[in-house]
Amino acid sequence: MLPTAVVQGGRSAWKGPFFVAFPNFRQALENNIPIETKARSCTILPNFIGLRFMVHNGKDYIPVTVTQDMVGHKLGEFAMTRKRFTYKATKNK
Numbered sequence: 054m055l056p057t058a059v060v061q062g063g064r065s066a067w068k069g070p071f072f073v074a075f076p077n078f079r080q081a082l083e084n085n086i087p088i089e090t091k092a093r094s095c096t097i098l099p100n101f102i103g104l105r106f107m108v109h110n111g112k113d114y115i116p117v118t119v120t121q122d123m124v125g126h127k128l129g130e131f132a133m134t135r136k137r138f139t140y141k142a143t144k145n146k
Contacts, residue, residue, distance in 0.1 A: 070096035070125075081105070089114055093129025108132035 064070065073092040075081070081088045087105040097119055107114035108128050115132035123131065 070098065072096050072098055087116065090128065093127065093132065095128050097123045097126055097128060099124050110134045 071094060073090070073095045075088050075090065077086075077088060080086060081104055085105070087107045089107040089109075091109040093108060101119045102121055102124070104119050106117045106119065106128060108117050108131065109115075110132045111134050117128065117131045
């Protein structure tokens with residue numbers, strides 16, 4: 054598989070990766086403030102490395118710091134939407 058196919062993630066080559074233009078992107082680079090977003094389907098681009106995002110999971114904003122290994126994935130992959138299920142311990146035992 055070619056490296057460009059991994060970044061595009063199954064989208065056609067002429068469309069390119071899906072991403073959202075963040076209005077406070079420049080401020081986040083300069084001041085290291087997190088970007089709050091609900092765009093979970095936004096593809097992580099190489100120029101996002103080192104940025105902090107607050108990705109909405111349906112209830113809260115989950116902090117995500119972008120690293121080199123995340124390039125080509127979606128923002129929503131790193132903010133889980135479901136809680137872990139655990140059994141409650143009973144008081145009678």
